[in-house]
Amino acid sequence: MDLDRNQEALDTRDIREVLINNANYRFAISRVKSASAYRIFLFIVLGHDLYRFLLKKEVLFEYDSLTHLAEKLSDYYSYPLVKNKSSIKTALKYLDDAALIMSNSQQPTAEELKECELNNSKYLFLYINIEELLHWRPAKCEEE
Amino acid sequence: MRSDKRRTLFFDNYLQPVLLYVNSRLVNASISLLGNQIMMYLILQLEEEHFEGCYEAREVKFIYDTYDGFANALMPFIGCYDIPNSTISDNLDALHNTYLINVPLSSSEKDKGCESFGNSRSCLIIKLYFDEENQLILSNEISEE
Numbered sequence: 001m002d003l004d005r006n007q008e009a010l011d012t013r014d015i016r017e018v019l020i021n022n023a024n025y026r027f028a029i030s031r032v033k034s035a036s037a038y039r040i041f042l043f044i045v046l047g048h049d050l051y052r053f054l055l056k057k058e059v060l061f062e063y064d065s066l067t068h069l070a071e072k073l074s075d076y077y078s079y080p081l082v083k084n085k086s087s088i089k090t091a092l093k094y095l096d097d098a099a100l101i102m103s104n105s106q107q108p109t110a111e112e113l114k115e116c117e118l119n120n121s122k123y124l125f126l127y128i129n130i131e132e133l134l135h136w137r138p139a140k141c142e143e144e
Numbered sequence: 145m146r147s148d149k150r151r152t153l154f155f156d157n158y159l160q161p162v163l164l165y166v167n168s169r170l171v172n173a174s175i176s177l178l179g180n181q182i183m184m185y186l187i188l189q190l191e192e193e194h195f196e197g198c199y200e201a202r203e204v205k206f207i208y209d210t211y212d213g214f215a216n217a218l219m220p221f222i223g224c225y226d227i228p229n230s231t232i233s234d235n236l237d238a239l240h241n242t243y244l245i246n247v248p249l250s251s252s253e254k255d256k257g258c259e260s261f262g263n264s265r266s267c268l269i270i271k272l273y274f275d276e277e278n279q280l281i282l283s284n285e286i287s288e289e
Contacts, residue, residue: 028223
């Protein structure tokens with residue numbers, strides 16, 4: 001595959017197209033086959049204002065809980081995305097493994113804990129590093 | 145990153161509504177990751193000319209040189225691994241069954257759109273249908289002429 005030529009072609013595309021394209025590569029490389037994880041990624045990239053991605057290198061999405069995220073996903077897709085909270089947690093883990101969307105569901109940072117304390121609420125934080133994903137390309141196709 | 149403003153406007157005004165509709169249908173139909181990626185690929189192949197000057201229902205037709213040709217076109221979008229033709233075929237069938245795309249049997253279209261690949265060769269045709277408001281419509285809503 002001619003990655004250089006592909007990279008050149010990407011330059012005129014909308015950044016959401018590039019993010020999705022690069023995410024596909026990360027799914028392939030990390031061997032994640034989860035459609036739910038893909039749909040959560042698409043919700044994050046397509047379901048939010050583009051300018052949110054243009055202003056910062058790393059974009060943060062906050063939810064009250066996994067249930068809150070599940071509700072937002074259902075609203076976006078007009079259909080329940082997953083059967084239960086554990087399915088969402090698994091999908092988030094896949095996204096974390098693929099370095100696409102990082103979540104704090106395992107280990108909140110001190111800053112996150114402080115914010116939770118201030119708001120007297122538990123939060124689910126999802127991060128996407130736009131800058132890094134936009135400019136990332138695999139050096140070469142890895143062998144299976 | 146040199147994002148094209150024109151493409152961004154096109155993405156917001158035309159592709160986003162189609163993607164939202166398509167993705168909702170795919171969730172409902174429990175389509176695989178590859179099926180989702182194939183559908184995403186097809187939608188992102190749409191260009192302004194597919195919508196310009198069209199104020200009536202229409203079809204958009206993509207033609208590939210068999211499943212191999214489609215796999216080659218798809219590869220730069222979905223990443224670095226070989227996908228057997230049977231897997232691509234299964235996923236196209238699953239998408240065809242959602243009515244989001246129409247993958248006609250090659251024999252029925254052989255003489256209509258495959259000339260560029262030579263009449264002796266079969267080709268893969270994938271059709272999408274849009275209404276006058278540029279929203280994707282299901283293939284089972286298209287009346288046979």
